[in-house]
Amino acid sequence: MRKRIMDERFEKVNKMLLEQRKELIQKIRSKKGDQELQSGDLIDIATDSLEHELNYIFEEREREKLQNIDEALRRIQDGSYGECDECGDDIELERLMALPFTRVCLDCKAKQERQKKLKLYAEHEDEPSL
Numbered sequence: 001m002r003k004r005i006m007d008e009r010f011e012k013v014n015k016m017l018l019e020q021r022k023e024l025i026q027k028i029r030s031k032k033g034d035q036e037l038q039s040g041d042l043i044d045i046a047t048d049s050l051e052h053e054l055n056y057i058f059e060e061r062e063r064e065k066l067q068n069i070d071e072a073l074r075r076i077q078d079g080s081y082g083e084c085d086e087c088g089d090d091i092e093l094e095r096l097m098a099l100p101f102t103r104v105c106l107d108c109k110a111k112q113e114r115q116k117k118l119k120l121y122a123e124h125e126d127e128p129s130l
């Protein structure tokens with residue numbers, strides 16, 4: 001197995017992600033605890049179900065974030081982190097610090113945005129006019 005020393009450029013990002021991960025897990029855990037405590041109380045059913053729904057949305061979002069963090073940490077470990085998926089260039093370090101889950105460099109992101117807009121425009125053009 002190929003062993004790689006972690007790229008020192010990403011030490012800060014790695015640390016930041018580990019902290020975020022810890023906080024997130026604590027947040028999910030404390031939220032779970034809240035739910036258990038409330039389950040025995042008499043709560044208005046409408047409020048209760050709304051709260052469950054909100055909890056569900058919250059959990060989905062947090063879980064997704066956790067997956068993103070794990071994915072980024074894994075890529076830091078295997079050395080593929082910080083490489084643009086599109087052009088293979090290094091992603092700007094400031095960009096990674098601000099958006100640690102990004103997988104494309106600024107240039108490619110701008111290109112993607114342009115294409116998305118063009119596609120939206122094209123789709124709109126295809127719509128039958130009434």
Ligand SMILES: [Zn+2]
Nearest residue numbers: 084087105108
């Ligand atoms: Zn790129």
